[in-house]
Amino acid sequence: MSSEPIDHIGTIENSAYMGFTHADLYREILDNQLDAGASVIQNYLISQVESSKSLMIFGDNAQGMTIEQLETCAIINKRKDASDEKNGLYGYGGFAGYYGFTKGDGKATILSKKEGEPVNQLVLDFPKFKKNNKIVYTPHEATGTMSEMWSTYAVDKSHGTLIILECHHNVIFDMIEKLPFEKLGQTYADYLKEGIKITIFTNNEKVVIEVDVNNVIADATYTKKNELTIWKKEEIIIAEFKNGNEKRVYLDPKTNTHNSATNLYSEGYREIGKINYTNSIRFNLIDKTNNWPVLDGGYYLKRNKKVINRIEIPYPTSGDYAYKDLRASSKHLVEFTTNLDSLFSIQVNKSKIDKNLINSAIFTTLQYLALDFCKKTWDKIKQPAPMPKPMPVVTPKPVPVPLVTPRPVPVPVPLVTPAPKPVPLVTPKPVPVPLVTPKPATFTFSQPAPVVTQKPMPVPALTPKPMPVPAPKPTPAPLPIVLQSNVTAKKFIELFRNNFQDNDIVCDESQALYNKLWTNRHKS
Numbered sequence: 001m002s003s004e005p006i007d008h009i010g011t012i013e014n015s016a017y018m019g020f021t022h023a024d025l026y027r028e029i030l031d032n033q034l035d036a037g038a039s040v041i042q043n044y045l046i047s048q049v050e051s052s053k054s055l056m057i058f059g060d061n062a063q064g065m066t067i068e069q070l071e072t073c074a075i076i077n078k079r080k081d082a083s084d085e086k087n088g089l090y091g092y093g094g095f096a097g098y099y100g101f102t103k104g105d106g107k108a109t110i111l112s113k114k115e116g117e118p119v120n121q122l123v124l125d126f127p128k129f130k131k132n133n134k135i136v137y138t139p140h141e142a143t144g145t146m147s148e149m150w151s152t153y154a155v156d157k158s159h160g161t162l163i164i165l166e167c168h169h170n171v172i173f174d175m176i177e178k179l180p181f182e183k184l185g186q187t188y189a190d191y192l193k194e195g196i197k198i199t200i201f202t203n204n205e206k207v208v209i210e211v212d213v214n215n216v217i218a219d220a221t222y223t224k225k226n227e228l229t230i231w232k233k234e235e236i237i238i239a240e241f242k243n244g245n246e247k248r249v250y251l252d253p254k255t256n257t258h259n260s261a262t263n264l265y266s267e268g269y270r271e272i273g274k275i276n277y278t279n280s281i282r283f284n285l286i287d288k289t290n291n292w293p294v295l296d297g298g299y300y301l302k303r304n305k306k307v308i309n310r311i312e313i314p315y316p317t318s319g320d321y322a323y324k325d326l327r328a329s330s331k332h333l334v335e336f337t338t339n340l341d342s343l344f345s346i347q348v349n350k351s352k353i354d355k356n357l358i359n360s361a362i363f364t365t366l367q368y369l370a371l372d373f374c375k376k377t378w379d380k381i382k383q384p385a386p387m388p389k390p391m392p393v394v395t396p397k398p399v400p401v402p403l404v405t406p407r408p409v410p411v412p413v414p415l416v417t418p419a420p421k422p423v424p425l426v427t428p429k430p431v432p433v434p435l436v437t438p439k440p441a442t443f444t445f446s447q448p449a450p451v452v453t454q455k456p457m458p459v460p461a462l463t464p465k466p467m468p469v470p471a472p473k474p475t476p477a478p479l480p481i482v483l484q485s486n487v488t489a490k491k492f493i494e495l496f497r498n499n500f501q502d503n504d505i506v507c508d509e510s511q512a513l514y515n516k517l518w519t520n521r522h523k524s
Helices: 008-017 022-035 067-073 093-102 126-132 144-153 169-181 189-193 321-329 338-344 360-382 489-502 508-523
Strands: 040-046 054-060 107-113 120-125 160-167 197-202 207-210 222-233 236-242 248-251 258-260 270-281 298-303 306-311 331-336
Touching: 008 093, 008 126, 022 040, 022 054, 022 093, 022 169, 040 169, 054 169, 067 107, 067 120, 093 107, 093 126, 093 160, 107 126, 107 144, 120 126, 144 160, 160 169, 189 197, 189 306, 222 360, 236 360, 248 360, 270 338, 270 360, 298 338, 321 360, 331 360
Parallel strands: 040 197, 298 331
Antiparallel strands: 040 054, 054 160, 107 120, 107 160, 197 207, 222 236, 222 270, 236 248, 248 258, 270 331, 298 306
């Protein structure tokens, strides 16, 4: 029969198969620093390519440990009672972090000092442990080399703790690359709000990562707070909450309907804990630039003061695209205490919670309230803004008007238009019209001459009867042009043409006629 009922090396090597990532291991050591009461934490990632090993250093200003406390701090599986003030529970996380970062090929050295005492040292030589298949260590006062490390990296030289891990180069490179995206400010937001400072250095350079407060739901535009009371009777779990009518109810697991929760105590249930549950959304339907990303949405599980991890919300497969984004990007903060650890299935790796291991009654209620909140918020967002209520009509009080005696208005005197004087009728004297005797024509035309009708002279109306006008004496007709001897041939033709033009009788026949008259004139 073996004298060693436990394989020590097998025990610590099993930590590699517990689902720890480098970031999980880093948080396990951070948890121990915070549980120790540190107010300032300064950690280093030092790449030493020229050396066989790089260094990862964790420093804090907690109260420190004595030699006796150093000897017990590295005991594997030294469980603690669950506490709402501390993260530790199983007594394994810190040791898993030391072994996980060194990969069992390097040493883990712990230096610690209490106020007024010397610096003490504990070395976990993993290569030696593996060789001997036995974990043996002895704490003692720090050697010269480790005293120099204390002087160089200790946060407070008078007290605190310094942990130095020998790591492979690729471990340091992986941490430098991924740690900025691990949202440590969100994980430890409550500690940071209390004034605790967490700083991470790389290669002894300036600060590259300074963890600031990053509350999960600090910038939400819509929130709703719920309080769930957890009841238990034998193996039955009930999550009680208030419905829209402020009545205490719980979900029936079979019908998914509300059942009254007023008589649970009389029915044999006992209260085992409470959950503070906050639903939140940051969403704008018009300007989407500041909306929460879909990748950040989910259920954030917070144990004590540490946000452990996020459970993703599956992207909806139906409905409006905008509503899908709203639903998937919504954040739901679930805050519970250590007395509910078993219902949330807290494992050795306290940086992860498996959704499938959470009590179904609790998680179903969380999902129901989250969906109800998202639907009601969507109804508010998609509806147009309500019209403002009309302002009440205020009737002004009548202002008394002083009586004013009106001045008498003068009556206008009507204008008298004098009667018009009669205008005597003046009879105009008649104008004698001379009688014009037309010239006799001495030629004939082959074409009939047009009849020219002389327009009558207008006779003015209201003309009195004319006085008898004596007929004028006939004026002797002038001599024909052909008999006037003093007329030249050129003048004769011109007069002849004008005479015919005046009477519109100019044609080829007239041209022949006056040529003939011209010839006869010369003959005479």
